[in-house]
Each structure stands twice: as C-alpha cells, then as structure tokens.
Amino acid sequence: METKPLPKDAVLVINTHSRRGQDNFAQAREKLEAAGVRLIAAHAVDDPEQMAATVRDAVASGAPLVIVGGGDGSMSGTVDELVGKDCVFGVLPLGTANSFARTLGLPLDLDGAVRAIATGKRRRVDLGMIDRDYFVNAAALGLSPQIGQTVPHKLKRYLGRIGYLMWAVKCSVGFRAFRLTINDGQVERRMWSTEVRILNGPYHGGVELSDHAAVDTGEIVIQAVVGRSKPRLAWDWYAKFFKLRHRDAHTQEWHGTSFRIDTVPRQRISIDGEVLARTPVMVKVAAGAIEVAVPDEPRSETC
Known part of the structure; x- marks a missing residue:
C-alpha cells in the first residue's frame, strides 16, 4: 500500500x-520555510506546561502536520493530542538525550531534522501508556526519577548527558533497592531491583538499553536491573553506554502488550524524563497510535 506524502x-x-529551544526557534522557522514547509503558525512557548494546549489548538485548527521542538519530555507531553487524529507528528530534537529522535533514526542536528520533515516519509509507530498517559519512548522507576526530579536545569542545559551522569553519582548516595512485582496477567514475578x-524504543537517557525494544512491534518491553547492588546498577549503565559484550548480564526483560507493576516501597516513575506517576501502575502499548515524519533513509548512529 502506497503511503501518502x-x-x-x-x-x-x-x-x-x-536545552536548545530558545536558541533555535528563529533558525528552525527560517530553515523549515526555506525547505518548502509552509508554516501556518509558529509558537515559541516559554512555559512548558502550555505546550500541550498549544499543540491541542494546532490540531483542532486542522493543521495536517504539527512540528514539536524540544526534548523527550516535550514530545511525551504533547503526543496525547495527536492520538486518533489525522495529523502527522514532526520532531525537532532540541533536548538533552533526544531518545525518541534516536529511536526514529532522525538526525540530531537541526538541518538534518528539518530535511527529514521536508523530504521524508510517514511512519506509523506505537506509543507506550502508563495508566492513561501516553509516552513516546521510555519510562523508568528507581534512581532515574530521583535524578530527573532534582537535576538542576542549568546543569542539564549546559552539560547535557554528562550533567546527568554527574548528578546520578550524587543521587545514588542515599538510594536503596526495592521489591518489584511484575504481572502480565498470566505470571506474577517478584524480585529485588534497583531500576526498571x-x-x-531502545533508548533511555540517550543510551541504547535494549536490543529488542522498537516502536513498531506492538509490544512494550520491561527491563529490570535485578538485585540490591548499587555498583551493579552503575556497571549496567556503563556497560550499555559503551556497548560492552556482557552489557545485559544484570538485567532481565519481558515483552508483552500489558503489565501491572508494583513495588515496595512505592516508587516514583519518570515518563520520558518527567516525574509524573507512582507505583502501582498499569503499563500498556498503544499499537500504531500515531504517524511521525522520518527520513527516507535512517541515519547512522553516532555518539
């Protein structure tokens, strides 16, 4: 079946x-128009809490393509407005980790991302769900939400992923493992864990964590770092960042369409970098929920 342009x-x-939104708004507008994209409207949103309402209004106005510039939190916070709508989602990766853009094979530079929107193609992809909240890429519980909730904005803005790493070391001092329960409706599994x-998609925090997660499988992947050891968690991130041979030695994975996740004690959950929920939760996949603009040819992954 031929895909519409x-x-x-x-x-x-x-x-x-x-991280880069303020600097790149004017450039993005100029480059999109120069590439042949006719902008019905262009909004520079200073208050992140107004992003969803701005996108909602754009979709309601009948815009066939809504281009969102920001980090993974901006994508996750606005994508709900496109579910079930005849509107394509365009992504300008202007954040720190840009995990969703990496998953889609989008160039991480502004020129490349604009080119993908102007000359690329449509791709229908899955979304994840935490209870009734859609997300584009990944959610996490354990140390990651503590980092995401407390990391200074300037540290994240100017040092990027290195800033996250520095703050992770600080946050790990008082962190403790938790009891994890995962139920897929058939089997209930219990274990100690330091992060879930x-x-x-395969990326979280800009790091490729799974060889099996993808946005077009119709399944969600649950990956747990098992045991009570904080050094083991640090090694897991290190091994996955550098793609070492035994990088999956301390993780277990489960695949499916829905899971119930509970913990003792209760854990906060970061959804694409924003702390928005707490256990217990239902996790689901929304198969083929939206269409996104992607390059005709996926980019090669670079550090």
Missing part, C-alpha cells in the same frame, strides 16, 4: 525552555 503545511511549536525501564 508528508504534508507541506504545518504548525511549529517549540519549547524554548528545552519501560521501553517503547
């Missing part, structure tokens, strides 16, 4: 609070 009329919405990743 990408729309040429669009609304641009950029989170200027994201709920993956719609």
Whole structure:
C-alpha cells in the first residue's frame, strides 16, 4: 500500500525552555520555510506546561502536520493530542538525550531534522501508556526519577548527558533497592531491583538499553536491573553506554502488550524524563497510535 506524502503545511511549536529551544526557534522557522514547509503558525512557548494546549489548538485548527521542538519530555507531553487524529507528528530534537529522535533514526542536528520533515516519509509507530498517559519512548522507576526530579536545569542545559551522569553519582548516595512485582496477567514475578525501564524504543537517557525494544512491534518491553547492588546498577549503565559484550548480564526483560507493576516501597516513575506517576501502575502499548515524519533513509548512529 502506497503511503501518502508528508504534508507541506504545518504548525511549529517549540519549547524554548528545552536545552536548545530558545536558541533555535528563529533558525528552525527560517530553515523549515526555506525547505518548502509552509508554516501556518509558529509558537515559541516559554512555559512548558502550555505546550500541550498549544499543540491541542494546532490540531483542532486542522493543521495536517504539527512540528514539536524540544526534548523527550516535550514530545511525551504533547503526543496525547495527536492520538486518533489525522495529523502527522514532526520532531525537532532540541533536548538533552533526544531518545525518541534516536529511536526514529532522525538526525540530531537541526538541518538534518528539518530535511527529514521536508523530504521524508510517514511512519506509523506505537506509543507506550502508563495508566492513561501516553509516552513516546521510555519510562523508568528507581534512581532515574530521583535524578530527573532534582537535576538542576542549568546543569542539564549546559552539560547535557554528562550533567546527568554527574548528578546520578550524587543521587545514588542515599538510594536503596526495592521489591518489584511484575504481572502480565498470566505470571506474577517478584524480585529485588534497583531500576526498571519501560521501553517503547531502545533508548533511555540517550543510551541504547535494549536490543529488542522498537516502536513498531506492538509490544512494550520491561527491563529490570535485578538485585540490591548499587555498583551493579552503575556497571549496567556503563556497560550499555559503551556497548560492552556482557552489557545485559544484570538485567532481565519481558515483552508483552500489558503489565501491572508494583513495588515496595512505592516508587516514583519518570515518563520520558518527567516525574509524573507512582507505583502501582498499569503499563500498556498503544499499537500504531500515531504517524511521525522520518527520513527516507535512517541515519547512522553516532555518539
């Protein structure tokens, strides 16, 4: 079946609070128009809490393509507005980790991302769900939410992933393992864990964590770092960052369409970098929920 071409009329919405959003709003607008994308409207949003309402208004106005610029939190916080709508999602990766863009094979530079929107193609992809909240890429419980909730904005803005790493070392001092229960409706599993990743795609924090998670499988992947050891958790991130041979030695994975996750004690959950939920939760996949703009040819992964 032939796929419809990408729309040429669009609304641009950029989170200027994201790492590179403020610097790149004017450039993005100029480059999109120069590439042949006709902007019906362009919004530089200073308050991240207004991103969803701005995108909602753009979709309601009939825009066939809504381009969102920001980090993974901006994507996750606005994607709900496109579910079930005849509107394509365009991604400008202007954040720190840009995990969703990496998953889609999008260039991480502005010129490349604009080119993908102007000359690329549509791709229908899955979304994850935590209870009734959609997310684009990954959610996590354990140390990651503590980092995401407390990391200073300036540290994240100017040092990027290195800033996250520095703050992770600080946060790990008082962190403790927790009892994890995972139920897929047939089998209930119990174990100690230091971190759980709920993956719609392979990346979390800009690091490729799973060889099996993807946005078009119709399944969600639950990955747990098992045991009570904090050094083991640190080694897991190190091994996955550098793609070492035995990088999966301390993790277990489960695949499926829905899971119930509970912990003792209760754990906060970061959803694409924003702390928005607490256990217990239902985790689901929303198969083929939205269409996104992607390059005709996926980019090669670089550090």
